[in-house]
Amino acid sequence: xxxxxxxxxxxxxxxxxxxxxxxxxxxxxxxxxxxxxxxxxxxxxxxxxxxxxxxxxxxxxxxxxxxxxxxxxxxxxxxxxxxxxxxxxxxxxxxxxxxxxxxxxxxxxxxxxxxxxxxxxxxxxxxxxxxxxxxxxxxxxxxxxxxxxxxxxxxxxxxxxxxxxxxxxxxxxxxxxxxxxxxxxxxxxxxxxxxxxxxxxxxxxxxxxxxxxxxxxxxxxxxxxxxxxxxxxxxxxxxxxxxxxxxxxxxxxxxxxxxxxxxxxxxxxxxxxxx
Numbered sequence: 012x013x014x015x016x017x018x019x020x021x022x023x024x025x026x027x028x029x030x031x032x033x034x035x036x037x038x039x040x041x042x043x044x045x046x047x048x049x050x051x052x053x054x055x056x057x058x059x060x061x062x063x064x065x066x067x068x069x070x071x072x073x074x075x076x077x078x079x080x081x082x083x084x085x086x087x088x089x090x091x092x093x094x095x096x097x098x099x100x101x102x103x104x105x106x107x108x109x110x111x112x113x114x115x116x117x118x119x120x121x122x123x124x125x126x127x128x129x130x131x132x133x134x135x136x137x138x139x140x141x142x143x144x145x146x147x148x149x150x151x152x153x154x155x156x157x158x159x160x161x162x163x164x165x166x167x168x169x170x171x172x173x174x175x176x177x178x179x180x181x182x183x184x185x186x187x188x189x190x191x192x193x194x195x196x197x198x199x200x201x202x203x204x205x206x207x208x209x210x211x212x213x214x215x216x217x218x219x220x221x222x223x224x225x226x227x228x229x230x231x232x233x234x235x236x237x238x239x240x241x242x243x244x245x246x247x248x249x250x251x252x253x254x255x256x257x258x259x260x261x262x263x264x265x266x267x268x269x270x271x272x273x274x275x276x277x278x279x280x281x282x283x284x285x286x
């Protein structure tokens with residue numbers, strides 16, 4: 012049932028289906044453990060596509076909910092109506108949302124955001140711990156517990172390293188609102204060593220190599236973003252620099268935003284530290 016439910020995020024169904032196939036084909040639980048740990052690491056490091064972490068619950072209309080009901084699609088609707096009174100979703104329409112990080116003890120309903128909000132706000136990041144412990148692992152535990160396996164122990168064995176979308180405009184991002192934004196590890200974009208200064212000391216000392224690496228990466232990102240924009244432009248029929256597509260069903264939509272953020276971060280990085 013989990014693999015075919017429409018109100019869950021696709022990452023849950025994909026992980027469960029692949030794990031069960033791997034179990035029946037190999038009959039080796041250790042291979043399942045390695046696969047699940049790799050998937051959890053991808054979520055923690057932000058390497059999972061956002062479209063695989065989208066929820067889409069059916070909206071039943073404001074009059075169908077009890078006063079004060081904590082329903083994600085209702086919460087999203089309230090935020091939409093606060094901006095535009097005509098923006099209420101249709102009854103039985105599926106409202107997409109994601110769960111982001113927040114302050115300790117903050118109610119889960121307050122962490123619900125539209126996908127567009129996360130794409131447009133670099134300070135928001137998806138709540139990897141919630142997706143792993145509350146969505147991905149529970150159905151795996153229900154299935155694999157029949158074999159005497161504790162799936163949550165596999166997750167607990169992983170190192171707690173979280174990679175975030177770095178902000179290079181200044182040494183410490185202003186307006187930190189949650190504790191999760193304080194305890195994060197940044198990696199040097201040149202040598203991938205741990206640092207809290209954007210570029211590590213060694214790479215700052217070797218500017219010739221650093222400039223060459225960043226320039227090549229910037230050229231590659233510009234080419235990638237340009238090709239994605241051309242693809243969106245040919246599909247929507249709009250100008251190359253005025254693509255206003257908002258289709259959450261298109262994977263290119265998320266790839267284009269990700270490429271845009273990476274390009275902006277690398278451009279800002281070069282201007283801040285190397286010029």
